[in-house]
Amino acid sequence: MGKVIVVANQKGGVGKTTTAVNLAAALAFAEARVLLLDMDPQSNATSGLGFNPSELKLSIYDVIINNVKIEDVLLKTKIDGLTLIPSKIDLTAAEIELVTVLSRETRLKKALDTIKDKFDIVILDCPPSLGLLTINSLTASDSVLIPLQCEYYALEGLTQLLNTIRLVKDGLNQNLELEGILLTMYDPRNNLSKEVYRQVREYFRDKMFKSIIPRNVKLSEAPSYGVPIISYDIKSKGAESYIELAKEILARL
Amino acid sequence: MGKVIVVANQKGGVGKTTTAVNLAAALAFAEARVLLLDMDPQSNATSGLGFNPSELKLSIYDVIINNVKIEDVLLKTKIDGLTLIPSKIDLTAAEIELVTVLSRETRLKKALDTIKDKFDIVILDCPPSLGLLTINSLTASDSVLIPLQCEYYALEGLTQLLNTIRLVKDGLNQNLELEGILLTMYDPRNNLSKEVYRQVREYFRDKMFKSIIPRNVKLSEAPSYGVPIISYDIKSKGAESYIELAKEILARL
Numbered sequence A, B: 001m002g003k004v005i006v007v008a009n010q011k012g013g014v015g016k017t018t019t020a021v022n023l024a025a026a027l028a029f030a031e032a033r034v035l036l037l038d039m040d041p042q043s044n045a046t047s048g049l050g051f052n053p054s055e056l057k058l059s060i061y062d063v064i065i066n067n068v069k070i071e072d073v074l075l076k077t078k079i080d081g082l083t084l085i086p087s088k089i090d091l092t093a094a095e096i097e098l099v100t101v102l103s104r105e106t107r108l109k110k111a112l113d114t115i116k117d118k119f120d121i122v123i124l125d126c127p128p129s130l131g132l133l134t135i136n137s138l139t140a141s142d143s144v145l146i147p148l149q150c151e152y153y154a155l156e157g158l159t160q161l162l163n164t165i166r167l168v169k170d171g172l173n174q175n176l177e178l179e180g181i182l183l184t185m186y187d188p189r190n191n192l193s194k195e196v197y198r199q200v201r202e203y204f205r206d207k208m209f210k211s212i213i214p215r216n217v218k219l220s221e222a223p224s225y226g227v228p229i230i231s232y233d234i235k236s237k238g239a240e241s242y243i244e245l246a247k248e249i250l251a252r253l
């Protein structure tokens, strides 16, 4: 019950939010009960599902910092079976406010553990950093899904991320496993894409998802309408690839 | 003397490092004396210029946290006229270590002020966040260059970034100005790109650079060879656009 998967990568713009939102929606589409939790102060996952963060009264910030009950921040989305816990810009302050707070790494875990069994899968979207918001998310999770953009700088950051995951596993969360590495924005006409694919297959063959997310403009258009790709254009290559990914993950449950 | 320009945007993957490295190299190519300072723990600007961060003894971390003299961390690059101050992964710890330190927002400014006049221009590359490393960079700078990826989520984050710049200007650095908004990864065949262009021209017409950086695969290939675009392929559209940008900035000095 309630498997918690965190989508993390400190490299920016690699497709964390796009993966969190569209995987969550594709899982809900496949009849799973899904909770999506936005742990990024940019609140892209929140706006990507059609909410305006500045109009929301409560968010995950209030749960972590002000001890508001997590049930009080659940939002129903337009997608059947998909519930959202939103973030707002005040979450930026949490990175600094958490530094001097007791059990600063496990505040999210304590809150999430009280409701995760009401869902089949919980997906966390993280900011592009390895700060306390990402550490809280890794500590609260069963596994990590790493979106990897098919670019040079993205590949460079992978070792650092795997080291951080190992540190969290040793010190804060023994159960933490690697769910898999997901190639994103893959363009078969581009040598760099093919080179990244080759390198990841060589070093992480058994950890790579079979699904690969192609570069697909529909994926970048959907958020401007506040809907996931399966609502925006279910026939697009972007939608197909996230439905494939959802099937792969459901088969493992 | 020594104009300091910070390249900042909390949205990830918008072209901060690509702009910092290639603008710095293009300015040096035009005979300016340039210092590039890597304030991102990912150290992409450091590796983008051919250095291996894990092999370096000292970095900007030692200047900000261990009071090492900033002259002791200057590195000569393969580009005439371009000097680098590198970063390493230990800079991640600085975000937390700075929280409880005296004058935590101005440590970089104090160090940079001692050497900036040895250069015509200083360029700072920032991490994708609005934490203490970015705040230190904004406080140490004369102006901010905002790379804006032609995508929906990137446009969404612009207001938050402009608010933060105003807060830093009011509280920490009265001199801070907006150098300009630079459109990056622009693709004229893509409606989203054209829509972002229209919106930025409507709301920020007088703050937009004339130069626009096109999506150009050569820009993403160059870092894997540890060289800027002007060394990798000077005839590419990517190189041309950064040379144009350098001319625009030099004309303002």
Ligand SMILES: Nc1ncnc2c1ncn2[C@@H]1O[C@H](COP(=O)(O)OP(=O)(O)OP(=O)(O)O)[C@@H](O)[C@H]1O
Pocket (backbone or CB within 6 Å): A011, A012, A013, A014, A015, A016, A017, A018, A019, A040, A044, A126, A127, A128, A184, A185, A186, A213, A214, A215, A216, A217, A219, A220, A221, A223, A238, B010, B011, B012, B013, B128, B151, B152, B153, B154
């Ligand atoms: N497969 C894809 N094809 C085309 N565009 C994509 C794809 N995946 C993501 N994008 C676009 O690329 C940009 C970066 O993606 P996204 O915002 O999901 O990355 P992120 O890792 O969440 O970024 P951040 O580090 O800022 O949180 C967005 O504008 C998104 O719409």
Ligand SMILES: Nc1ncnc2c1ncn2[C@@H]1O[C@H](COP(=O)(O)OP(=O)(O)OP(=O)(O)O)[C@@H](O)[C@H]1O
Pocket (backbone or CB within 6 Å): A010, A011, A012, A013, A128, A151, A152, A153, A154, B011, B012, B013, B014, B015, B016, B017, B018, B019, B040, B044, B126, B127, B128, B184, B185, B186, B213, B214, B215, B216, B217, B219, B220, B221, B223
């Ligand atoms: N104009 C462009 N055309 C094609 N690719 C580009 C362009 N600009 C940047 N890139 C590539 O896009 C990716 C993101 O760019 P870059 O790393 O410079 O962004 P960033 O804002 O510094 O990211 P971060 O937020 O992680 O620091 C990189 O792989 C880079 O090589």
Ligand SMILES: [Mg+2]
Pocket (backbone or CB within 6 Å): A016, A017, A018, A040, A044, A126, A127
């Ligand atoms: Mg994101």
Ligand SMILES: [Mg+2]
Pocket (backbone or CB within 6 Å): B016, B017, B018, B040, B044, B126, B127
């Ligand atoms: Mg960068």
